[in-house]
Amino acid sequence: xxxxxxxxxxxxxxxxxxxxxxxxxxxxxxxxxxxxxxxxxxxxxxxxxxxxxxxxxxxxxxxxxxxxxxxxxxxxxxxxxxxxxxxxxxxxxxxxxxxxxxxxxxxxxxxxxxxxxxxxxxxxxxxxxxxxxxxxxxxxxxxxxxxxxxxxxxxxxxxxxxxxxxxxxxxxxxxxxxxxxxxxxxxxxxxxxxxxxx
Numbered sequence: 229x230x231x232x233x234x235x236x237x238x239x240x241x242x243x244x245x246x247x248x249x250x251x252x253x254x255x256x257x258x259x260x261x262x263x264x265x266x267x268x269x270x271x272x273x274x275x276x277x278x279x280x281x282x283x284x285x286x287x288x289x290x291x292x293x294x295x296x297x298x299x300x301x302x303x304x305x306x307x308x309x310x311x312x313x314x315x316x317x318x319x320x321x322x323x324x325x326x327x328x329x330x331x332x333x334x335x336x337x338x339x340x341x342x343x344x345x346x347x348x349x350x351x352x353x354x355x356x357x358x359x360x361x362x363x364x365x366x367x368x369x370x371x372x373x374x375x376x377x378x379x380x381x382x383x384x385x386x387x388x389x390x391x392x393x394x395x396x397x398x399x400x401x402x403x404x405x406x407x408x409x410x411x412x413x414x415x416x417x418x419x420x421x422x423x424x425x426x
Contacts, residue, residue: 230265232257233315237271237333238323238368245368245402245412246321253319253366253400253419260423267311271332277304279338287342305339312340317362318394320385324369324403328380337388346392356393363394366415367401374401 234254238244254266277283283305286298294302312318322329340346347356365385372379386397402415 230316231314232266232317232319233311234266234268234319234321235271235333235336236268236321237330237336238321239272239325239330239332240323241272244321244323245405246323246366249366249368249400249402249412249415249419250319250321252416253364253422256419256422257317257319267315269308269311269336271330271336275332276308276335276339278335305342308336308340309342309345312346312358312361312392315361317364319364319366322365322367322381322385324367324372324379324381327372327378329385341388341392354391356391356395358393359395361394361396363389363397365397365399367399367403368405368415369401369403370406371404374399374403 232254234250236244236247236250238246241247258264258266280301282298283301286294286301287305289298320333322333343349346358347354349355365382367374367382369379369381372381374382382399382401389395389397400415400418402411405411
């Protein structure tokens with residue numbers, strides 16, 4: 229069985245393109261036999277906490293030396309990382325806000341990108357520890373073309389996912405919706421054409 233982690237980040241609940249498409253993608257993956265267990269993390273409904281000085285101090289304290297207070301500060305991060313570790317497939321809904329990702333999604337990244345947990349530094353450079361996973365970025369924008377010089381969302385997410393070891397990343401885009409009335413239809417069609425990897 230494959231475990232799927234679905235992450236939504238749109239501030240909108242009703243009428244959200246990324247929520248619509250991420251739901252369609254998860255359903256399609258299930259129909260293709262990707263798995264029967266789905267964990268849904270809604271970053272707008274339950275926003276991740278922002279990093280604080282206490283959190284940073286706890287993170288840089290060795291496990292054995294952490295106080296109960298420090299362990300409590302890291303508990304949310306530990307939970308989010310455990311969801312990623314358990315997932316084989318990750319579906320992230322990515323609305324493009326002001327040329328980049330929503331603040332809630334950035335806060336999630338800050339909590340899951342942790343040295344010695346999801347990456348480590350070696351003599352050869354940083355090494356991601358969350359390997360062997362597949363990620364889909366379901367992207368929606370009003371005017372930003374995905375992959376353009378002013379798309380600061382998808383390149384950043386590809387990089388940070390790769391940094392923690394998730395290098396197999398596919399993008400499904402419904403971009404420039406304010407100018408292109410067929411963008412959503414094309415994204416829906418792209419989801420329908422996905423086949424299970426051999």
